[in-house]
Amino acid sequence: MSQSISWNRSLFKVSPFLVAFAALVIGAICSLVFAESASAHGYITGPASRAALCNQGINKNCGAIVYEPQSLEAPGSYPAGGPADGQIAGAGAAFPELNAQTADRWSKVNINSGSNTFTWKLTAAHATREWKYYITKTGWNPNAALKRSDFELFCSFNDGGKKPNPSTSHTCDVPARSGYNVILAVWEIADTPNAFYNVIDVNVNGGGTGTPTDNQAPTVPAGVTASGVTANSVTLNWSASSDNVGVTGYDVYQGSTLVGTSTTTSFTVTGLAADTSYTFTVKAKDAAGNTSAASSAVTAKTAAGGDGGTTAPAWSASSVYTGGNRVTYNGVVYEAKWWTQGETPGKADVWKTV
Template identity: 60%
Template sequence: MSSIRISHSKVPKFLVYGSVMLFASICMLLFAEITFAHGYVEGPASRAALCKSGQNTDCGAIIYEPQSLEAPKGFPATGPADSKIASANGAFPKLDEQSATRWAKVNISPGQNTFTWKITANHATTSWKYYITKPNWNPNAALTRDSFDLTPFCSVSYGSKQPPSSYSDTCSVPVRSGYQVILAVWEIADTPNAFYNVIDVNFNGSNPVDTQAPSAPTSLTSTGKTSSNVSLAWNASTDNVGVTGYQVFNGSSLVTTISSTTLNYTVSGLTANTAYTFSIKAIDAASNVSNGSNIVSVTTNAPVAFDTEAPTAPSGLHVMGTPTSSSIQLMWNASTDDVGVTGYPIYIGTTLVTTVSGSTTNYTVTGLSASTAYTFNVSAIDAAGNQSTTSTVNGTTAIASSTPDWAANIAYTVGTLVIYNGSVYECRQSHTSLNGWEPSNVPALWLLK
């Protein structure tokens, strides 16, 4: 009877184990880099942002995560492949569908325009670059490098700093006519990736150019102050097309530009016992700027000597009511302090959303993505800048009301949400639906949410 002998490898086991551990560590680092930073252009609204708002339709899963258009950096030498530029290398293939009429367009004029990014997770940044299609590009062909002028019309170095939650660049846009595409690129400093957003714009086309500025913000007030911070709040502006952001001014100096969904801001880094004047202006997608709001004069508090005791953490932090698809209301119990609580900083994860006054114990966080889980942290601060430990609560936004009903003979992709018999299902495997394959009948294809 013959036998088979299995020989033992001469490679020591510790080398095998070591190689496995090294490979696992590299994978963890690579995946960690991919998930750190996210953001998208909300003014002038990008293709993905208009998908999120519903002005673009049949967009696929990008409606739930317009901030995730991430691909290797180094455009045009590297980066997303030709024909996959709009989808960040094919991650969201619907965005690569290209024709002269496929996408909604934002009216724009040559010259000075402000591009505003909504940063949902900030990260060390190398640069911001903006490219535009050539005058003779073909709007009915897939976007490739040959579609664009590969010298950016605007390039802003950022020195590996972390941007705020709303970041803007004011750039001089070249002269063009008709339908053009602007490619905005946010390069991350310490990962191999960048974020790619295409913006469909119309130069003096069949749609009239928007020259009407928004109304001025009203009822600007100071809602709290410390020796180094002043918190502001105001009422929303209106516009014939839509407000895309608000500019916050300290005197005549622009402090920051924030998104149109935010109606408050805390100016920090101020000098104690010093008088300041603040005002707000609204901007729209065509970079029209409103008149200034009323001016608020505030004198920061005198420095508080010898106060080193932090307030207690806000207790009872919870989600109040039912979240919507874009907002979650938070509520907590007041903190105590040996001198006095002056404010409550509110964070999504580690990103500061705003700081409300010390007399406020609730806040509605807006501008969130539908069907998304968030972690909120709230702490208390006093006039000396002492900050309490944080209280944490988790909340998940509601499904977007635009979720379609399931139907037969439709090509569904992984992650697509549908409604069937009043319940929401998520596609688990790409397929074309058939009668009899209703979500409740085929759990291998659909996950009940």
């Protein structure tokens, strides 16, 4: 009997440690699940959404969304759930500047009623339940905050939980409209209760089909400079171009060779040889495929490489990085695993320590 009591007392003594250990394991599992759930991000690049045009510098005074147009996330199951009326464009209160609504507050993208293709750029794809597209009803008030009753559904796609491609497009028939309207696109995630919300400010031509002919190229990127020069990389920055419809990105050239594309006004060229001079130019492009003339050339010479090429430019929240790009943050060198912008090294899974 005394042996049994002693054994039970031992169990009682050990059990708090077991409980603590179990709590740690559960916490770790929950963290992994949350990290996976939170990894889904994306936004519409064509026709360019309100957030995309903020990111490109075409829409002004946009707040923090310029750094993370992919982050318009809020509770899903719209319209039963989702952001409150008046906060639909900003996916809630996190990006309040986007919720401002007047007839002339935002740049417009020209489209025709009828068949149009909507393209999402998914910076981290995720299991998807449904894609839904709404448009403002005839007679809506463009000078009042956007609310559910302003919109009607015109297109939807059920993905059944599958994981979409990084670039996902849907072709829909836009209802007959004329002039300024707002299209609301909703990406419903399958394994979280959230969704992503994007609004597109459009000028609709009631006749014809698809996007009107656009033969006007964007203006030439100005003020190209080189900074953050290391033994194997150079960071380029420039001023935003303008366009009659909207700039969708910039092509970066090393001599006559295309070395990368950016949706912002910054790009880091990597894989360069140490102690070597390189010449770079930048061209702007729009959704119709028009490309500007090349910018003025900028020449930069990489460092001698005495550190073995491990030096990297300082991380910038406004710069776009792709897989393999290296940055320095708080004295530590990090390397991007995939496309990222605005995600802090050491705090986001997209970065690994070099």
